[in-house]
Amino acid sequence: MTKLFKLSLTVNGNPYERQIEPRLLLSDFLRHELGMTGTHVGCEHGVCGACTVLLNGDPVRSCLMFAVQAHGHEVLTVEGLGTIDDLHPIQQAFWEAHGLQCGFCTPGFLTTLVPFLEENPDPSEEEIRVAISGNLCRCTGYQHIVEAVQLAAEKMRA
Amino acid sequence: MTTEIKERIPSPIGESKPRLENDQKVTGAAIFADDIQFGNSLLYARIMHSPHPHALIKSIDTSKAEALPGVKAVVTGADFPGYLGLYLQDRHIFCRDRVRYVGDPVLGVAATSEEIAVKALDLIDVEYEVLEPVLNAEEGAKPDAPLIHPDLGNYKVANFIFPQPGTNISNHFKLRKGDVDGAWEKCSTIVERKFWVPHIQHVPIEPHTAIAQWDETGEITLWASSQSPFAQRNLLAQALGVSQSSVRVIAPKIGGGFGCKAGISMEALVVAIASKTNGRPVKLLLTREEEFHTAFVRQELIAYYKMGCDENGKILAMENTYYWGGGASTEYGVNVTRAAGYSCTGPYEVPNVKADSLCVYTNHPVGGAYRGFGMPEMHTGLEQCVDELAYKAGIDPVDIRSINCVKEGCETVTGFKMHPTGLSQCIEETAKAIQWGQKSPASAPNKRRGKGTAIMWKAPAMPPNAGSSAWVELAEDGTVNVGLGGQDLGQGAFTVMAQMAAAALGVPYESVRISSPVDTRYSPYEWQTVASRLTWSMGNAVVAAATDARRQVLDLVSEAWDEDPEDLDIRDGIVVSYKSEQEQPIKDIVVYGLPKPDDQGWLGGPIIGRGKFMPSYVTGLDAETGQGTRSVVHYTTGSQSVEVEVDLDTGCVEVLRGVSAFDVGRAINPALVEAQIEGGFVQGMSSALFEEMIMVDGFMQNPSFVDYRIATTTDAPSDLQSIIVEVPQDDGPWGARGIGEHPMVPTVAAIANAIYDAVGIRMMSPPFSAEKVYLAMLEAGIVE
Numbered sequence: 001m002t003k004l005f006k007l008s009l010t011v012n013g014n015p016y017e018r019q020i021e022p023r024l025l026l027s028d029f030l031r032h033e034l035g036m037t038g039t040h041v042g043c044e045h046g047v048c049g050a051c052t053v054l055l056n057g058d059p060v061r062s063c064l065m066f067a068v069q070a071h072g073h074e075v076l077t078v079e080g081l082g083t084i085d086d087l088h089p090i091q092q093a094f095w096e097a098h099g100l101q102c103g104f105c106t107p108g109f110l111t112t113l114v115p116f117l118e119e120n121p122d123p124s125e126e127e128i129r130v131a132i133s134g135n136l137c138r139c140t141g142y143q144h145i146v147e148a149v150q151l152a153a154e155k156m157r158a
Numbered sequence: 159m160t161t162e163i164k165e166r167i168p169s170p171i172g173e174s175k176p177r178l179e180n181d182q183k184v185t186g187a188a189i190f191a192d193d194i195q196f197g198n199s200l201l202y203a204r205i206m207h208s209p210h211p212h213a214l215i216k217s218i219d220t221s222k223a224e225a226l227p228g229v230k231a232v233v234t235g236a237d238f239p240g241y242l243g244l245y246l247q248d249r250h251i252f253c254r255d256r257v258r259y260v261g262d263p264v265l266g267v268a269a270t271s272e273e274i275a276v277k278a279l280d281l282i283d284v285e286y287e288v289l290e291p292v293l294n295a296e297e298g299a300k301p302d303a304p305l306i307h308p309d310l311g312n313y314k315v316a317n318f319i320f321p322q323p324g325t326n327i328s329n330h331f332k333l334r335k336g337d338v339d340g341a342w343e344k345c346s347t348i349v350e351r352k353f354w355v356p357h358i359q360h361v362p363i364e365p366h367t368a369i370a371q372w373d374e375t376g377e378i379t380l381w382a383s384s385q386s387p388f389a390q391r392n393l394l395a396q397a398l399g400v401s402q403s404s405v406r407v408i409a410p411k412i413g414g415g416f417g418c419k420a421g422i423s424m425e426a427l428v429v430a431i432a433s434k435t436n437g438r439p440v441k442l443l444l445t446r447e448e449e450f451h452t453a454f455v456r457q458e459l460i461a462y463y464k465m466g467c468d469e470n471g472k473i474l475a476m477e478n479t480y481y482w483g484g485g486a487s488t489e490y491g492v493n494v495t496r497a498a499g500y501s502c503t504g505p506y507e508v509p510n511v512k513a514d515s516l517c518v519y520t521n522h523p524v525g526g527a528y529r530g531f532g533m534p535e536m537h538t539g540l541e542q543c544v545d546e547l548a549y550k551a552g553i554d555p556v557d558i559r560s561i562n563c564v565k566e567g568c569e570t571v572t573g574f575k576m577h578p579t580g581l582s583q584c585i586e587e588t589a590k591a592i593q594w595g596q597k598s599p600a601s602a603p604n605k606r607r608g609k610g611t612a613i614m615w616k617a618p619a620m621p622p623n624a625g626s627s628a629w630v631e632l633a634e635d636g637t638v639n640v641g642l643g644g645q646d647l648g649q650g651a652f653t654v655m656a657q658m659a660a661a662a663l664g665v666p667y668e669s670v671r672i673s674s675p676v677d678t679r680y681s682p683y684e685w686q687t688v689a690s691r692l693t694w695s696m697g698n699a700v701v702a703a704a705t706d707a708r709r710q711v712l713d714l715v716s717e718a719w720d721e722d723p724e725d726l727d728i729r730d731g732i733v734v735s736y737k738s739e740q741e742q743p744i745k746d747i748v749v750y751g752l753p754k755p756d757d758q759g760w761l762g763g764p765i766i767g768r769g770k771f772m773p774s775y776v777t778g779l780d781a782e783t784g785q786g787t788r789s790v791v792h793y794t795t796g797s798q799s800v801e802v803e804v805d806l807d808t809g810c811v812e813v814l815r816g817v818s819a820f821d822v823g824r825a826i827n828p829a830l831v832e833a834q835i836e837g838g839f840v841q842g843m844s845s846a847l848f849e850e851m852i853m854v855d856g857f858m859q860n861p862s863f864v865d866y867r868i869a870t871t872t873d874a875p876s877d878l879q880s881i882i883v884e885v886p887q888d889d890g891p892w893g894a895r896g897i898g899e900h901p902m903v904p905t906v907a908a909i910a911n912a913i914y915d916a917v918g919i920r921m922m923s924p925p926f927s928a929e930k931v932y933l934a935m936l937e938a939g940i941v942e
């Protein structure tokens with residue numbers, strides 16, 4: 001039996017403490033230990049970006065990290081962005097501007113965009129495309145995603 | 159469009175309503191298959207795959223694995239003799255005597271953790287006798303090729319599929335029309351070409367996930383990321399030898415399908431494994447690597463085209479031979495080859511045609527349905543040949559398409575009279591939008607620009623009698639609950655169904671809910687979510703159910719108010735009388751009924767409308783000629799024009815603009831139609847420039863997102879334009895027909911034609927990678 005590690009971290013503003021296996025991936029920890037299934041896993045090898053969460057405000061691929069690496073840190077997942085009654089402007093914009101189809105890639109796009117739009121309140125289309133070029137979407141052809149980001153930026157500036 | 163027609167279209171038909179369920183999708187609350195919680199009783203399955211493209215299984219020793227603590231079940235083909243298959247029952251759940259591709263499922267284990275399941279696989283010994291593989295469809299069709307399915311003659315098969323026992327040909331569709339041999343001498347220009355379209359994969363971002371449970375009474379429940387809960391119920395029952403009613407399939411949200419989650423693939427494996435776990439649920443989640451072979455892939459195509467036209471550009475003859483590499487099983491793929499057979503000319507009126515579409519077993523992963531169902535592959539070469547024909551005959555490539563394309567009333571290749579279609583208009587619209595004939599300057603001296611056009615047609619490919627059903631139930635708060643059995647894959651089917659129900663019933667869109675997830679125990683029957691058939695077929699069923707509920711409401715009110723139903727209407731959820739000007743919200747009526755006019759008792763009761771749709775007019779086709787009265791329900795047609803820039807130093811092709819026009823009959827939700835067109839265009843573009851399952855001796859070389867690249871935001875053109883043409887379909891709801899698959903059908907050819915326009919080379923095989931384009935330019939002497 002592997003020695004368990006006592007992990008303490010903050011997820012979406014709430015402190016958590018769990019005894020976990022050291023090799024447990026952060027994505028699996030969030031999905032299965034905490035039951036936060038909004039973080040999706042599309043490839044488990046760091047390419048699709050569906051599993052993106054924010055670690056101390058920076059986007060990371062939770063499928064490439066062990067949960068123990070988040071020890072003592074703050075994690076933000078899609079569940080922490082906003083609720084159905086109180087959506088984050090980026091969530092609102094994706095909804096209104098048809099920024100998704102199946103929605104499986106969406107949480108990764110949203111989390112990637114939070115710090116990007118905070119740092120770039122008025123991005124050009126080119127900048128938007130580069131910012132999300134590490135997130136794969138098979139459904140939309142990206143055009144409506146880019147438009148949703150433009151709308152989100154507008155909402156956040158307002 | 160005339161205002162007269164517009165007035166007959168009730169709200170919210172034709173309005174870009176926001177999608178249902180997006181609130182859950184943007185907050186992470188949406189439940190996909192892997193999100194369902196099963197608690198500690200859940201077991202984890204892993205699959206052992208064949209390491210050989212073709213071999214006999216000599217022995218399997220599972221004893222060590224079975225003894226490993228934590229292992230709860232080991233299941234091999236010996237346990238399940240039944241056959242699976244949608245159109246041709248040619249595969250077992252697990253391999254029995256023979257493996258037919260690298261990745262073929264040999265056995266499965268279930269354990270208390272994934273780690274233990276993986277360890278168990280390591281403890282299992284399988285002995286194989288390696289056989290010679292078939293690695294190419296054309297070779298595989300030869301009489302002396304090694305046989306992959308010696309039992310082909312014994313398999314059950316649909317009556318419109320024609321296998322050739324004793325060969326690897328599992329379907330041969332023949333088309334003979336007019337006199338091809340006599341026509342060539344009348345042609346002033348003839349083009350002959352061979353193309354190869356490699357295997358690609360669907361790449362939904364959500365990998366296949368399925369959880370299965372057998373309870374002690376023998377009831378089977380399957381939760382799966384599924385396009386086809388009802389077809390899966392039927393196929394599982396068939397393979398396991400149980401009744402359909404003892405199989406229940408629940409289909410939560412699905413993270414993209416594109417055909418790979420239709421029919422059945424890995425779901426049967428986990429159901430088989432769960433038969434041995436004493437009621438404990440078992441989950442199988444494919445890794446991204448497994449996704450490339452344990453689910454369906456797109457068939458490869460080796461295609462020969464010969465076509466000729468007279469000096470006016472009128473196409474007189476075509477002779478096409480399609481060798482489809484169907485992979486190790488063609489249970490679903492045989493119908494792709496049939497569809498390519500009865501649509502073999504593309505969207506053209508051609509008087510003399512000879513075509514053979516052959517489905518050939520190969521020792522490659524299993525081919526299945528893929529967005530477009532054979533049409534993108536077939537149009538890739540066909541639409542380049544038409545282009546070349548135009549250039550050789552000195553006719554503009556857009557003009558040759560306008561001259562020859564199918565028009566209302568013309569005779570299609572199978573003898574079916576073409577229904578009204580807006581294809582000519584689509585061609586005009588895309589040519590205008592791309593500024594056809596005008597060359598724009600390149601962005602750098604080492605770059606060349608070009609424009610290309612391709613057109614398409616595609617019919618829903620399905621059994622002639624694929625059916626849909628629906629119910630509509632009204633609640634005491636006025637909410638309308640729609641029961642249906644098709645899936646929302648992201649295309650927006652639920653949104654469109656809610657719009658149709660609202661329009662047919664006369665209630666606000668916001669008051670309509672879709673009863674989901676689809677659950678075969680409670681939901682009404684739907685064949686499958688494939689073939690771009692839901693808007694049309696399920697739409698007809700939903701409209702029928704809503705109309706039935708409306709009739710019940712109005713009959714009840716007419717009796718209670720003692721009025722003629724003709725004077726009554728439901729508007730915005732309120733029953734109104736145009737005669738007495740009485741009004742009453744339907745919420746007060748639909749559950750508790752209404753008092754009788756004399757107050758002596760009550761009328762009515764809970765209202766449930768029901769509806770169904772099944773096309774009844776599709777006929778069989780002659781086995782020798784492919785001719786018949788009505789081969790298909792209808793064709794959606796369209797046109798795409800693109801502008802590309804080719805880098806002479808690197809061979810890199812950039813798609814700058816993409817313009818699409820499709821005749822959707824009626825856009826129920828224009829924003830969703832545009833979304834399908836954009837998504838399809840980029841998926842088509844991705845297959846044109848990047849995608850190929852690189853197969854060497856039967857082994858896939860690139861089963862990861864690192865080596866199998868799909869288009870990203872920076873690859874996709876920022877200038878995508880979608881033009882909606884509406885020539886109504888006679889039996890579609892408000893004239894609607896499907897649009898899900900069509901946008902990726904012409905894309906590869908349009909890009910190839912633009913590359914030709916830019917640098918003068920013909921690309922015979924996608925993907926048009928920088929390396930391939932550069933080498934082709936080098937060979938043609940365009941660069942040194």
Ligand code: FES
Nearest residue numbers: 042044046049063
């Ligand atoms: S799941 Fe982490 S990047 Fe794809």
Ligand code: FES
Nearest residue numbers: 101105137138139
């Ligand atoms: S919306 Fe389906 S993958 Fe992006």
